Amino acid sequence: MPGKSSKGPRQPLLGAPLDALDPYLPDNGNLGYRISRYDLELEYKVSPNRLAGIATLTATSFIHLRRFTLDLASSMSVSRVTIDGKRARHSHRNRKLTITPESPIPPGGALTIVIRYSGSPRPIRGPWGEVGWEELTDGALCANQPNGAGSWFPCDDHPNAKAPYRFSITTDSPYFALANGVLESKRSRAAQTTWVYQQVEPMATYLASVQIGMYKKKTLATKPVPVEAVLPPRLMRNLEVDFGRQIEMVEAFVEMFGPYPFPVYTVVITDDELDIPIEAQSFSIFGANHCDGSRHAERLVAHELAHQWFGNSVTLTRWRDIWLHEGFACYAEWLWSQRSGGRSAAEWARIYYDKLAAHPVRATLADPGPRHMFDDWVYKRGALTLHALRLSIGDGNFFALLRRWTDKYRYGSATTEDFIALAANYSTMSLGPLWDEWLFTAALPAFPGPS
Incomplete structure (x- = not known):
């Protein structure tokens, strides 16, 4: 469980959190260890919907760990697993990646797990519909709540298992790639661009997200809270109507709920229509139908913004x-x-x-x-x-x-x-x-x- 001090950033305590599965989703989450950092290197080809990834997970064991599991969809194929640089045996079935270290990990032992994987990501089907990585007409989005994170990266998919993230996303240069946190670098080489984001504040797996599309970025405010919009150029003309009061909304919620908890807030508007908006840590995702020039979705704009305090930070x-x-x-x-x-x-x-x-x-x-x-x-x-x-x-x-x-x-x-x-x-x-x-x-x- 997190510590009780209210001073400074709240970090997960390794070795002490609740090491239990959630009875609502007993097939998700994993026992015996806690991940303290995710480093995801992703390469995505839009047209064939092909994802290749290298996930580097920093973790600490709670117990004498002879083997352990991670959540990863069966649509992803794992080619290699190492622990602290040494090959580790693995098996992958029923959305669980089981890893056996060369030698058991003692209680309190630190380990660096590197997983190479690839496949054609698709949503995970469940009682709440399809969640996870989803293809758009020209791009992709991630909507993981509550158990879809494993559709695109190996993880401990439990809401209490929060950690910082680094995302490196390489995709074809015409596309805009967004992930949680702050853009650290952007580098184009030949026909591809690599976008690197750092999400420093601890994040639950279901809030991790990548958005890829033919988007342009527009700055709505630079202070006190930087606010941005990422959307198709054709929808720019409606942005001022449907999201015109976004800045006032941020100011009102800061007054009511306390300081905005992240360095930036971004609104993503896809070129496709979406049934409902989706929250992710540091940004929210809306469909083209929520930006039609009528301002009919303003209550949803407020709802998703409020989740940055209630759901994403707390x-x-x-x-x-x-x-x-x-x-x-x-x-x-x-x-x-x-x-x-x-x-x-x-x-x-x-x-x-x-x-x-x-x-x-x-x-x-x-x-x-x-x-x-x-x-x-x-x-x-x-x-x-x-x-x-x-x-x-x-x-x-x-x-x-x-x-x-x-x-x-x-x-x-x-x-x-x-x-x-x-x-x-x-x-x-x-x-x-x-x-x-x-x-x-x-x-x-x-x-x-x-x-």
Whole structure:
């Protein structure tokens, strides 16, 4: 688990985190070690959808490690594995790469794992649809949530297993390549360009992402938070309409939630239409249908931006706590609506309360179940829970709590119990009844506020 100090960047502690699988995704994640850094060298050919990679993983063992596993899709073929420069035996089946070191690794032992692999990446199919690496009409995107990271690189695919990353992406020169973090270098040679990005702040595997397309970059702001847009030239004319209030939105959320947690924020707009936008650490991905000159998707623009605080910087420790991401991002939509002159948060609460009341569910918000964790009711009931809390403790305490939450667990992982414990410091009365009603009881409580 991350340390408790709130000073400076929060780094994962090796040797101490929860070494357990997530019951919502028991086939993902791996035991016995923790990865402290990913270095991914990727070469991608767009037209044949061909990816070749060298993944260098720095890790530390928890136990006497005779062998260990990584998550990697069967569409990827592994040609060579070394540990500390020595060949290691490996097998690859059922989306698990099993590696056997030449000699067992002692508890606390450091190891550098280098994996050469290649293949034609494709999404991983599951209860939530297809997630992972996806071909576009002319390019590619990565949308890993919750278990798609292994579709394109070997990893410990668990939300609590955060680490820094370095991405080196080589692709044909007409294409723009984006990855998480800050662009460190860009070098063109012959008909190819290599883009190198450093993601210093620890990141969950599901938030790792590469975007490739015929894009141009436009700078929207340079300070206090650098904001950029990466999109097809044909959509530039709509950018000012659909994302024209992006800077105001960033400023509002910094005021409400605390300092923006990363060096830059980028909006990616693909040339294809997308059913829903997608968050990644330090950027968000939208489809061409979200940039059509109508501003109809502005609530989604707010939602994805809010995830940089709630989900990307402060990440759930286990998937059952998904409301800590989606409920907070949904409530940010309502807060932005009110700030920008639209309906108030109280009005949105009433609208969505009535919708939830018309379609009751049998699961609790604190444990919705793996098949239902991305259902819309989780988002809306999560937002209503925050609205109920806000009414209970008052605006001053509520926003102070949110800023403390994003500071205390910055770059780390947290649970519902952590939020409950922190919220207790901002209330003069017991919040137990509120949590019992909104988090741990399936039945919808009474509407929070005047009828």
